[in-house]
Amino acid sequence: MLDFIGIKRDKLPPILASHEVVGNVSPQVKSELGLSTNTKVVAGSMDQMAASLGAMLLAGVGAGVFPDIRQAVKEVVKIKKSFYPEPSNVAIYQKVYQDYLSLYQKLYGKI
Numbered sequence: 062m063l064d065f066i067g068i069k070r071d072k073l074p075p076i077l078a079s080h081e082v083v084g085n086v087s088p089q090v091k092s093e094l095g096l097s098t099n100t101k102v103v104a105g106s107m108d109q110m111a112a113s114l115g116a117m118l119l120a121g122v123g124a125g126v127f128p129d130i131r132q133a134v135k136e137v138v139k140i141k142k143s144f145y146p147e148p149s150n151v152a153i154y155q156k157v158y159q160d161y162l163s164l165y166q167k168l169y170g171k172i
Contacts, residue, residue: 077104080141095153101144114138 063070077083086100106114118133127133146154 078141079104079106094157096150097147100147100150103144 063073081104083102083104085098086094086096086102088098090096091098091100114137118127118130118137121127121133121137122130127136
């Protein structure tokens with residue numbers, strides 16, 4: 062298909078699973094947010110894909126395939142690896158999040 066539309070494969074990023082570690086944060090991000098250079102960058106899921114999965118789970122509950130959403134998630138979603146914040150950086154994460162909330166409120170009104 063790429064040949065048909067004239068796009069070379071080497072011009073596209075690799076396709077990764079949503080749990081794969083892509084690398085570590087860049088020095089610029091490290092300095093701006095006060096993070097460790099050991100902070101991992103993990104591939105995520107696209108909004109449409111995550112929304113489709115959620116809709117499928119809810120449809121399964123509605124159709125009686127699963128008794129409730131907790132059971133649907135337990136049976137369908139498989140967590141391969143969990144990542145947790147570095148305890149020494151939690152205060153930084155909380156400050157950045159509060160800055161985000163403040164900016165969001167200024168741009169869009171109340172949350």
